[in-house]
Amino acid sequence: MKKRKGGSGGASWMDTYGDMVTLLLCFFVLLYSMSSIDQQKWVQLVQSFNPDAVHEATEMKGNAGQLADPTGGPDGGSGQQTQEEIxxxxxxxxIDLQTYVAQQGAAENxxxxxxxxxxxISFNDAVFFDGDSYVLRTDGEEILNEVGTIIGKARSSIDELRILGHxxxxxxSKPNNPTVxxxxxxxxxxxxxxxxxxxxxxxxxxxISMGYGQFRPVADNASSEGRAKNRRVELIVTGLDVTSTLGxxxxxxxTERGTESPVSAETRTGTAAIG
Incomplete structure (x- = not known):
């Protein structure tokens, strides 16, 4: 009986198959390295497998330096705003503030x-404070309630609210005591x-609050009317500039202090906006 020849034919196709799989793996790794992951789609994918998954918003550089997060604008809006919308x-x-002043007949103050x-927005001292006092008057509180509510409606478009004291x-003929x-x-x-x-x-x-003292008057201090105009509080509401490369x-x-913010907007606020 003729003896069957031994051989390693099986090993040959396994070698070829292994080489092909290795090449495919390298190909897909190369494709992956050239691709970018859409964070929002990734979150949706994760939550589709686990609806209870908690996604913590992270701040990231985007839109020419503007702070952004997956929940939207700087205060958790519905999405990144355009400069035109802001x-x-x-x-x-x-317009809303002008309307309020006109309705209250408060254009004088x-x-x-x-x-x-x-x-x-500029308020003279008769609105909030008595002379030589920083105790907020009751009628001043009522005005701040109204003005604050109006400002709050624009919160998603506001960069900074600066309060200036004068x-x-x-x-x-004699400057005030600097300390006082x-x-x-x-x-x-x-x-x-x-x-x-x-x-x-x-x-x-x-x-932000800032105190200028007596050094930026808008009227003559020689009259009581002029001093009333100089004893004032001002609000400057600055809108966001999404085109700024400085953020x-x-x-x-x-950036100026050479570090990054250690907390997110949600951590800073901790509570929801007024209605």
Whole structure:
């Protein structure tokens, strides 16, 4: 009987198959390295397998430096806004504030103006404080309730809300005591900021108080009317600029100090906006 020849034919096709699989693996790895993952789609995929999965929003650089997160704008809006949408919101804020002042007949004590990307609101001392005082008056609280609610409607488009405190020079021939002057101006601005912050109209990280003292008058201190105009608190509402390569006000602060923000917008606010 003829002896069957031995051989390793099986091993030959296994070698070829192994080489092909290796090449396919390299091909797909190459494709993957050239691709980018859509974060939002990835989250949807994960949640489709596990509906209870919790996605923690992370801040990332995007849109020419503007802070963004998967939930939307800086205060958790429905999506990234265009500059045109932001400008429209700031314009509407200006109109709403003007309407409020006209309805209240308060044009003598409250003025509202608009510049390029910001709204400027000025209150003289009769609105919020008595002379030489930083205790907020009851009628001043009522005005802040209304003005704060109007500002809160535009929160998703606001970069910063700055509160400026001023004093008048009591004796036109003699400057105020620097310590008293500076603290009074700063205290007035801070009292207004704290009241607005407790209304929860805006991310507190976007609210800033500043005291200018007597050094930026808008009227002559020689008359009581002029001093009343100089003893004032002002609000400057600045809209976001998504075209800025420096980012928004919060991002610029951390850039200037050479670090990144350790917390997200949600962590800073902790509570929802007013209705």
């Amino acid at each position: 400008d429209t919101t700031i314009e509407q804020l200006f 409250i003025s509202v103006t608009k510049g390029d990307g910001y709204v400027f 004093t008048a020079q009591g004796d036109p 002057d500076r603290f009074l101006a700063s205290d007035r601005a801070t009292v207004v900021l704290v009241y607005l912050q407790e209304l929860n109209i805006l991310d507190p990280a976007r609210m 928004d006000g919060i991002e610029q602060y951390y």
